[in-house]
Amino acid sequence: MMILLGAVLVAAAVVLYVVQPVFSGERASLASLDEEFTEAEARRHLSLVALRDVEYDFATGKVDERDYRRLRDELGREALDALREVQRSRDQAEDAPPAKDAVADDLEREIAAYRAALRSGTLCDRCGSANVAEALFCATCGRQLESERGEEAAAARGR
Amino acid sequence: MILLGEFALWVALPVSIWGIVLAFVGGHRKRGDLVLSAERSVYAVFFLLCLTSLGIILAFLGEHYEYRYVWGYSSRELETYFKVTGLWAGQRGSLVFWVLLLTLFSSIAVFQNRRRNREFMPSVVGVLLTITAFFLGVLLFADVNPFERLPFTPANGQGLNPQLQNYWMTIHPPTLYLGFTSFSVPFAFGIAALVTGKTDSRWLVVTRRWTLLSWFFLTNGIIFGMRWAYEELGWGGYWFWDPVENASLLPWLTATAFLHSVMIQEHRGMLKMWNLSLVSLTFLLTIFATFLTRSGLIESVHSFAQNTRIAYIFLAFLGAATFACLLLILWRKDDLRAERTIESFLSRESAFLMNNLILLGSAFAVLWGTLFPLISEGFAGTKVAVGPAFFNRVNIPIGLVLLALTGIGPVIAWRRATRRNLERNFLPPLLMAAAVVAGLMIAGMRGFYALATFAICGFVLTILATEFWKGTRARARIEGEGLGKAFLHLIARNRRRWGGYIVHVGIVLMFAGFAGASFHTEIDQSVEPGDQIRAASPYGHEYVLTYQGLSSSRTPNMWQWVALMDVSRDGRRLGTITAEQRIYSTADQPIREVGIRSTPLEDVYVILAGVEDFEGALRNESSAQGAVFQVLVRPLVGWIWYGGLVITLGSLIALWPGAGGPARRKVRATPASARLAGV
Structure with missing residues (x-):
């Protein structure tokens, strides 16, 4: 008797729990939410990981300078493309783009700064912010920038 | 209840x-x-x-x-x-x-x-x-x-079954099952990527940790199984190419391939279709491994019982799943085209691809050997089992190439390795390999495979040590940290890379153990109390084991004979070893509990192979103490287990939650500048 009661209770609880959304209309989201990792962000993340690995390979003398530059440009471009796409999808998500040109200009400027930082090696390795060419510390997080990286790499190549 | x-x-x-x-x-x-x-x-x-x-x-x-x-x-x-x-x-x-x-x-x-x-x-x-x-x-x-x-x-x-009555029984099967079942998650995400058409990078990012987790459990499950076989079952070894051992090795091989090929997709946008195929194949092989154990189709120490109905159901499921995966991949094949092609044979892409092909080749060879009894039965009418000789002949060379790649992969350049790159990175390790061979040959070691294994171990260890040293030094200089701190920070900042290298070190140690164990010596001898067994070590010295006698006991569950041996080396007493035989009331076969004295250099491995008068010994009669022993001296076996521990450590580092890469941030609807700053 007790067993029967237990079985009925378990079955009822399971069925109620599972079926409830169909009747109450409670929904699970099926689209990406605002704060989540989108495809573009995943690409940006991966290109940045790859970028960091390439920088490391260069610093330890595993790739030569020409290949390093090519790879870095390539990966940097990918990261920027991904960034641009992230921006574009945000713009589309917001219905009213009041200052779209302004945002685009803003973005272009940021991208240029990012490129310059990539080239001069002043991209912060802790927070990823782009800094001006002569910066010694990251403007965003205060980390000392790896200005010796060039010397280190040169030393590694010289051996 | x-x-x-x-x-x-x-x-x-x-x-x-x-x-x-x-x-x-x-x-x-x-x-x-x-x-x-x-x-x-x-x-x-x-x-x-x-x-x-x-x-x-x-x-x-x-x-x-x-x-x-x-x-x-x-x-x-x-x-x-x-x-x-x-x-x-x-x-x-x-x-x-x-x-x-x-x-x-x-x-x-x-x-x-x-x-x-x-x-x-x-x-x-x-x-x-x-x-x-x-x-x-x-x-x-x-x-x-x-x-x-x-x-x-x-x-x-x-x-x-008495063989299952020990603590490995509680650890080994669940660990393997954890590995098998957790791989369903990356597989499900791979299929979801195919179904939704979002086959680019996201499913890789989402499933990376799951794949590592599954690999971690699989690896440990396999090593636990080896350890169990070595210390408990008294077969005198750790791997027997038993069908079920092979079945657990198959998904491990493809999962390892997948872990590596993922990195090519991340860095170079290649091999998308390959990755999806590998994730599907690995999943199918976990099901196949489960199936092989359960169907009883192939004789194995692990198999439960012959049950043909289960066999057909599993085969149908495997067939349907394979078909579905193939169909989905073909359906999305236009999205899966590579963004780039491989530029040079001498590049990291190509080293990774080699690693993949070799792992898959090995998986295929193992699969073929495992299924051969069935295939031969289908064609010739009789089951012909393929012995360890086949697996060793195929897999030892494959394993050695793979071992070499664990060193080449981390240092060869992406895209195209220049001559300078090759010289700088590979000359010192090659010299080290040559030095190892020369040293061992002078010490009197012969045998191509063992020499080759130790040479490659030296080669890879030199490369990995250089990697750690260079990375630490660069970091110490850049951050102004002490070497110890720099070393720890180096690993913490890119856990996947350095954890992976630590795993490679573990693999090298294991291979050294495999190679060393092949030099074992063995002696079988029948003795009375007081008699001595002289077991020669491959290093040249000699162990003297003095047989002390048997002590027997009875419990409701089993009869037990324990033999006691005094061990000494070069006249110096080292201690005692006990080896046992048990007969359980529920089984006819006697069970052997092996006595092992383990040092980093070699293991002395004593099997009580037989008792001359079981009944007399059970009454502890002094005239019934004669016994037969099998004594093995196995060099470097311990390194297999040390290597296993290092692999566990490395994969735990790679698995450890938290960033360890450029921070993954939540992107909020903020001005463009703030968002870019958060890259």
Whole structure:
């Protein structure tokens, strides 16, 4: 008797729990939410990981300078493309783009700064912010920038 | 409560089928309510399986021998501990355990992604529940219901196979199952990527940690199995190319290939189709491994029982799943084209690709050898088993090339290695390899494979040590840190890379152990108390084992003969070794408990091969003390286990949660500048 009661209770609880959304209309989201990792962000993340690995390979003398530059440009471009796409999808998500040109200009400027930082090696390795060419510390997080990286790499190549 | 467990098993099947239908329909029609209901069925099935497992354990603890499964794997004499592990001791229970773990991992995956990756989730839930429903169907309809009753209630059970009565039994099977079942999650995400057409990078990012986790469990499960075989079963070795060992090695090989090829997709946008194929193949092989153990089609120390119905059901499922995967991949083949091509044979891409091809080649060879008895039966009518000789001949050269790649891969340049790159990175390690060969040959070592193995070990270790040194030095200089601190920070900042290298170090140690163990010496001798066995070590010295005598005892569960040996080396006493034979009341075959004296240099391995007068010895008569021993001296075996520990450490570092890469940030609707600054 007790067993029967237990079985009925378990079955009822399971069925109620599972079926409830169909009747109450409670929904699970099926689209990406605002704060989540989108495809573009995943690409940006991966290109940045790859970028960091390439920088490391260069610093330890595993790739030569020409290949390093090519790879870095390539990966940097990918990261920027991904960034641009992230921006574009945000713009589309917001219905009213009041200052779209302004945002685009803003973005272009940021991208240029990012490129310059990539080239001069002043991209912060802790927070990823782009800094001006002569910066010694990251403007965003205060980390000392790896200005010796060039010397280190040169030393590694010289051996 | 036991009945409730049985009832829960029956309820779980319709609930999971409901979930499958709603997940796919909900995903297709974009109905969030249906998908939510499907996700809840994942949790519900997990809950039901918990009840089922609890029911089985209670049936064991309550000595309910009217259940065929409990009767077959337990007895009144069995320790309580082994009654609990009875859940996975036999075919029926272990299938329940398999589904329990699968639903556990499914629930974790669903919970983890309740607010993320939502467009993948309908397919992920659908795929995971399909696998669950398949196993539930097998449990209920293929003569393997753990709750099947006997027509009468026996007074006692048949008892647990004595070979399973030790602590490895509690560790080895669950660890392997954790590896097998957790791989369903990356597979489900791979399929979801194909279904939704989002095959680019996201599913890789989402599943990376799952894949590593699964690999971690698989690796440990395999090493635990080796250790069990070595110290407990008295077969004198750690790997026998037994079909079920092979079956667990197959998904490990492809999962390892997958872990590496993922990196090529990340860095170079290549091999998308390959990665999806590998993730599918690995999953199929985990199912195949489960199938091989259960079908009894191939003779093995692990197989449960011949059950052809299960064999056909599993084959049908494997066939259908393979077909579905192929169809999906072909359907998306235009999206899966590579963004770039390989530019040079001498590049890291190509080293990774080589690693993949070799791992797959090895997997194919192992699969072929494992299935050969079946194939030969199909064509020639007789089962021809393929012995270890075949597997060794094929896999030793393959293993050596792979070993070399564990060193080449990390340092060869991306895209195209220049001559300077090659010279700078490979000259010192090559010199080291040559020095190792020269040193060993002067010491008198011969044998091509062993020399080659040690040479490659030297080569790879030099490379990896240089890597760690360079990285640490660069970091120490850049950050102004001390070397120790710089070393720790270096690893912490890029855990996947350095954890991976540590795993490579572990692999090298294991290979050194494999190579060393091939030089073992063996002596069989029949002795009376006071007699000495002289076992020569391959290093040149000699162990003298003085036989002290037998001591016997009886418990309700077993008879036991313990032989005591004094060990000395070069006249210096080192201690004692005991080796045992046991005969359990529930089994005819005697069980050997091996005596091992282990040092980093070599193991002395003593097997009590026979007792001359069992009955007399059991009465502890002084005239009945004669015994036969098998003594092996195995160089470097310990390094296999040390290597295993290093691999565990490395994979834990790679797995450790937290960034360890450029921080993954939540992007909020903020001005563009702030967002860019957060890159």
